[in-house]
Amino acid sequence: MALSALWIVAAAPAHAQQLPDTIAQRVAACTACHGKEGRASSDGYYPRIAGKPEGYLYNQLTNFRDGHRQYPLMTYLLDHLSDAYLHEIAAYFSAQHPPYPAPQPVEATPAVLERGRTLVMNGDSSKKVPACIACHGQALTGVAPAVPGLIGLPRDYINSQFGAWKNGVRKAKAPDCMAQITQRLSLEDINAASSWLAAQTVPEGARPAAAAAIKLPLPCGSVAE
Numbered sequence: 537m538a539l540s541a542l543w544i545v546a547a548a549p550a551h552a553q554q555l556p557d558t559i560a561q562r563v564a565a566c567t568a569c570h571g572k573e574g575r576a577s578s579d580g581y582y583p584r585i586a587g588k589p590e591g592y593l594y595n596q597l598t599n600f601r602d603g604h605r606q607y608p609l610m611t612y613l614l615d616h617l618s619d620a621y622l623h624e625i626a627a628y629f630s631a632q633h634p635p636y637p638a639p640q641p642v643e644a645t646p647a648v649l650e651r652g653r654t655l656v657m658n659g660d661s662s663k664k665v666p667a668c669i670a671c672h673g674q675a676l677t678g679v680a681p682a683v684p685g686l687i688g689l690p691r692d693y694i695n696s697q698f699g700a701w702k703n704g705v706r707k708a709k710a711p712d713c714m715a716q717i718t719q720r721l722s723l724e725d726i727n728a729a730s731s732w733l734a735a736q737t738v739p740e741g742a743r744p745a746a747a748a749a750i751k752l753p754l755p756c757g758s759v760a761e
Contacts, residue, residue, distance in 0.1 A: 559624060559625070559628045563625055563629070565613055566613075566625070566629070569582045569609075570582050570583070570584070570585050570586075571584075572634070573629075573634045574586035574587075574629045574632055575632070575634040575635075575636075575637075577637050580690060580693075581690065581692060581693055581696070582693075583689055583690070583693050584636070584689065585629045586629055586632035586633065586634055587629075587630065587633045587685075587742075587743065587744070588629065588630060588684050588685065588744070589630060589678050589679070589680045589681050589683060589684065589744045590623075590626045590627050590630035590681060591626075591680070591681035591682035592678070592681075592682045592683060592684045592758075593630055594622055594626035595682060595708070595709075595758050597614055597617075597622040597625060597626060598619070598622060599707070599708065600614050601614040601615060601617065601622070604706070604708065605700075605705075605706050606700075606705050606706070633741075633743070635740075636688045636738035636742070637688075638737070639734060639736060639737055639738075640690060640691060640734050640735065642731065643731075644727070644728070644731035644732075644735075648724075648727065648728045648731055649732050649735065651724075651725070651728040652727075652728035652729045652730070652731050652732025652733070653732050655667075655668070655721075655725060655728060655729045655732075656668040656669065656676070656686075656729055656732060656733060657669055660725075663721070663725075664720060665717055665720050665721060666717070666753035666754065668686060668729070668733075670752070670753045671683055671713075671752055671753065671756070671759075672684070672685065672686050673685070673744070673745040673748075674745070675739065675745065676733070676736070677738070677739075677742045677743060677744055677745065678744035678745065679744055679745045679746075679747065679748050680744045680745065680746055680747050681747060682758060682759050683744075683759060685742070685744060686733050687733055687736045687737075687738050687742075688738040688742075689734065690734060691730045691731055691733075691734035694729075694730035694733060694734065695726060695727065695730045698721070698726045698730070699726075701714055701715045702718050702719065708756075708757060709757030709758045710757045711754075711755045712756075712757060712758075713752075713754050713755065713756035713757075713758075714756075716754065717754075
């Protein structure tokens with residue numbers, strides 16, 4: 537009888553593993569590149585998406601889906617997803633707040649870093665370039681609902697996005713304020729700003745600032761007025 541029971545168990549078909557139907561499980565394709573909870577390490581190309589403002593994440597998901605941003609893998613993943621589902625994905629990653637990694641090692645000279653700090657904190661009136669903090673928040677951690685943080689991102693990623701705006705590959709709703717600003721910056725300016733930003737340590741517990749009541753220095757179509 538024992539042998540019969542053993543044969544029955546051995547002959548029984550193996551059932552496929554049942555995965556939980558949760559949003560965390562369904563965004564596994566996202567975390568494969570962007571890291572657990574969307575935390576992405578500081579030395580990678582893929583940016584951190586954890587804790588970004590929900591409106592910003594939703595805008596970028598629709599931009600990839602609708603062809604305003606160009607990256608074939610993202611377009612493939614999002615091509616047939618509804619606005620409601622993209623809102624759900626954006627809300628999930630916006631609510632994740634894992635710790636940030638240490639900043640990348642800095643290879644820029646002190647003069648380059650100082651130029652970057654000046655651009656970020658004060659802008660350049662001679663080029664009609666506003667300070668980054670005027671839109672991205674005094675702490676550079678973003679502003680709800682749709683302005684992303686700038687610290688905690690790899691230098692190469694920041695440079696690549698400036699390059700995409702400069703070349704017209706990355707677009708946003710008109711008026712495209714970042715495209716306008718980028719055209720006024722030299723390659724040296726971009727390198728200085730990205731080097732300084734990537735060298736900053738993100739404060740513990742950093743969060744996007746609450747919606748600002750101040751007027752932005754120039755109109756931005758992707759930010760609700």
